[in-house]
Amino acid sequence: MEPQQTAVSYDKLARHWADNAFLARNGIAQHERALQFSRGAGLALDIGCGSNGRIIDLLLSRGFEVEGLDISSEMLALAKAKHPNVLFHHADVCRWEFPRRYDFISAWDSVWHVPLDRQAAVLEKLSSGLNPGGVLIFTSGGTDAPGHVTNPCHGQPLYHAALGIPHLLRLVDEFGCICRHLEYDQHPESHLYLIVQKRPVPTTQHNTDSRPSAEDSSASVDPTSLSPRR
């Protein structure tokens, strides 16, 4: 199913998404976990932001400057009414070129609608759109192998695709990120979310001292921190 068809379905589902009580909480605890890996506020992007604005609210409350992006004009109209001061992009993430880099990117329940043959390219785009140390949270189907399916949702066809966990984790590494967290957060549903972080730019050491600099050590693990607390 092409992204434009997904947009038509979401145009018809927009009101439902804005009013749904489950969706008002969905993903918030997971974003709070992701924010623990973030090195402070900066610029954030909510991809497939939808209509209800709860993730934007969370990011604004943490001091981020936030932008939203969605392919559905109806979803965006509701999002803009809720957040008139936020910059929104009406675009298909598959075609959108990042105008800048971000410190935090959310793609909650959105990029799984991207056609399977374009998902790796979108993941590469999201990874490239992160500043060093930047954090990306996104959802996927928790499958072992790639696959896709189209099912009705409140009378509208919705396409979902998943690359499969092994492929996903290889791509995360290949695109310069480290997986910080992976969880089936709605088990036994196969809803999966990942928190990944862009590798910091390696620092050049100018001294002959073999000890890591303060900046290097912030990205590495202190083995004593893994010991049980006494």
Ligand SMILES: C[S@@+](CC[C@H](N)C(=O)[O-])C[C@H]1O[C@@H](n2cnc3c(N)ncnc32)[C@H](O)[C@@H]1O
């Ligand atoms: C399940 S809703 C999730 C909305 C929001 N992230 C939330 O959690 O409330 C999926 C959203 O992704 C958007 N979307 C789907 N495919 C997209 C694409 N190719 N580019 C941009 N947005 C897309 C839809 O229009 C819809 O608003």
